[in-house]
Structure formats: structure tokens, C-alpha cells
Amino acid sequence: MMHYLVTGGAGFIGTHLCNYLISLGHQVSILDDMSFGDQSKIHPKAKLIIGKIEDSNLCLEVTKNIDGVFHMAAFSRSGPSFDMPEQCHESNALGTLNILQACKKNGVKRIVYSGSSTFYGNKIGVQKEGDPGDFLNFYGLTKHVGELYVQQFYRNFGLECNILRYFNVYGPGQPATGAYALVLGIFIDRFKKGERLEIHGSGEQRRDFIHVLDIVKANVVAMNSETVGEIFNIGSGVNYSIKELANFFPIENFHTERRSGDAEETLADISKAQKYLDWNPEISLEQGISQLIEE
Numbered sequence: 001m002m003h004y005l006v007t008g009g010a011g012f013i014g015t016h017l018c019n020y021l022i023s024l025g026h027q028v029s030i031l032d033d034m035s036f037g038d039q040s041k042i043h044p045k046a047k048l049i050i051g052k053i054e055d056s057n058l059c060l061e062v063t064k065n066i067d068g069v070f071h072m073a074a075f076s077r078s079g080p081s082f083d084m085p086e087q088c089h090e091s092n093a094l095g096t097l098n099i100l101q102a103c104k105k106n107g108v109k110r111i112v113y114s115g116s117s118t119f120y121g122n123k124i125g126v127q128k129e130g131d132p133g134d135f136l137n138f139y140g141l142t143k144h145v146g147e148l149y150v151q152q153f154y155r156n157f158g159l160e161c162n163i164l165r166y167f168n169v170y171g172p173g174q175p176a177t178g179a180y181a182l183v184l185g186i187f188i189d190r191f192k193k194g195e196r197l198e199i200h201g202s203g204e205q206r207r208d209f210i211h212v213l214d215i216v217k218a219n220v221v222a223m224n225s226e227t228v229g230e231i232f233n234i235g236s237g238v239n240y241s242i243k244e245l246a247n248f249f250p251i252e253n254f255h256t257e258r259r260s261g262d263a264e265e266t267l268a269d270i271s272k273a274q275k276y277l278d279w280n281p282e283i284s285l286e287q288g289i290s291q292l293i294e295e
């Protein structure tokens, strides 16, 4: 049995990860400032510490006697990052640095970092880990700064790491309304309420959707893999236009203005994760959506 720290463990992906780790018999601590987390969804066996990753003393405290850290706490959305670049930087760059310093001081063996496909910006076509970055907003930029810090701690201090660049994550518990909701969550919410679906721009933008339970499994293999110090795309390897996505729902739709800072296309090349982590996505978008509609 291991004792893991999940930063951001009260969030959408974090709650699923904590549940899975506990089901495997591990001990789980969560550091979360509850800015977006939901306390009612936290597993009763998880220990919740409420606080910020910007607090370096607290980071030191919570990484004592921890075997591995899943670092998920972040200012986690692109659009709102335009209005709050400082906060975004403090959480995603400085907060990550605090966690790394604390891991180093307390001898934590490995960190798995939640990276983002926003790294690839406007790259059209399949996106590979070695492609150059293209940052459309402060979120994408600062999440990449976090990646660089993680790699630097591996190179300089031998703190083991793996970086997972998630594509568009969806599944139960995803935000459905407000500035933090992503397209699929909004579509499901509107469909259930019988409201027309709103498509930003032409709807030709394509997205690679990946189910949250596939993300959770990728985290666990990245924590235990022989391969370390690497970046892996974690997506499904197929993408759908927003129009095609809307067609999964038997309800009318309408178009509004395109949002700035949105990428044209996301599409993961997942061959590296398949080869080195022996990880494969298991839940298709069709399966995932029908489960969500039935919920």
C-alpha cells in the first residue's frame, strides 16, 4: 500500500483518481483550496487538507511521508485565464514549483504532472509530444511552465516524473455550466433540460475527447512505469467536429460567435503512451456519451 498526495483531488479529474486509488487499497491525501472542488464528492477514506499550492510551508507539510504526488491542482481553464494572468501564473507555475521543492525536500519518489494539450495551440493535424509549443492563452503557457519545472527537477535532482498531456477530458462530474464548463458538459446539460445546443463559430473545430476513467488509469500507470522523465499525450487518438458532437444529441442547435483562444483542432498521437506505458483508451465517445445521458 502506498500513500499518495493528490493536489486538486477535490476537482473533476481528482475525485475520480482518488476513488480509484482508494479502491486499489492505497492511502490518499488531498491538497485542495476548494476554489472549484466539491467536498460532497470526496471519498470518506481520503484525508482532505484545505489550502493552496501557493503556500510553500503547507506544501512542505503535506508531502511528508508521501510515496508519490499526482499534481492536478491548477487554474484550470483557458478562457478565464485572459482576465487573471497573475493568478494563473501563481497557481500553475509558482504552485508547481512549491510542490516540486517540497517533494525534493521530503524525498518523494515520483510526481505525475497533469499537463495539457493546450500546449499544441493551433497546430492542425495529429499532435506529437515532440512538436513545438504554441500558446494561445495564459493557461496553456503556464501549464507548460509547470512541465518545464517538473523536467528540471528530474534533470537536476533526480525527482522522478512523468508528464501527461490530457486532451479534452469528459465524464461524470464534469462541470456543466459557467465559464469553467467544456463543450460536452454544456451539451449534456442543455440536452437534459431540453434546450437547443449552442455552437461557437462554424462548429468545424475538432476535439479529441477522452473519458476521465481513461485519464485516471493513465495516471496510475505513469506513477508505476519503468519509463520516467517523459511526456505522454493522453487522448483517444480520434477527433470529432463540434457539429458532429452535436449530432450525437437528437435536439436542435444554433451558432454563435467564435471564442478567442480556442484551438482549431486537437488530435493526439498516443503511440508513445501505448508503447511505453502500455496504456490504451478503453471508453469510446459513443459509450461515454450514452452513459452520461442515462445518468
Ligand SMILES: NC(=O)c1ccc[n+]([C@@H]2O[C@H](COP(=O)([O-])OP(=O)(O)OC[C@H]3O[C@@H](n4cnc5c(N)ncnc54)[C@H](O)[C@@H]3O)[C@@H](O)[C@H]2O)c1
Binding pocket: 007, 008, 009, 010, 011, 012, 013, 014, 031, 032, 033, 034, 035, 036, 037, 038, 051, 052, 053, 054, 071, 072, 073, 074, 075, 076, 091, 095, 114, 115, 116, 117, 143, 165, 166, 167, 168, 169, 170, 182
Ligand atoms: N479537464 C480537462 O479537460 C483537462 C485537460 C487538460 C488538462 N487538465 C488538467 O488536469 C488537472 C485537473 O483538471 P480538472 O478538470 O479536474 O479541473 P478542476 O478545476 O475540476 O480541478 C482542479 C482542482 O484544483 C483545485 N485548485 C485550483 N487552484 C488551486 C490552488 N491554487 N491550490 C490548491 N488547489 C487548487 C480546485 O479547487 C479544484 O478542485 C488540471 O491541472 C488541469 O489543468 C484538465
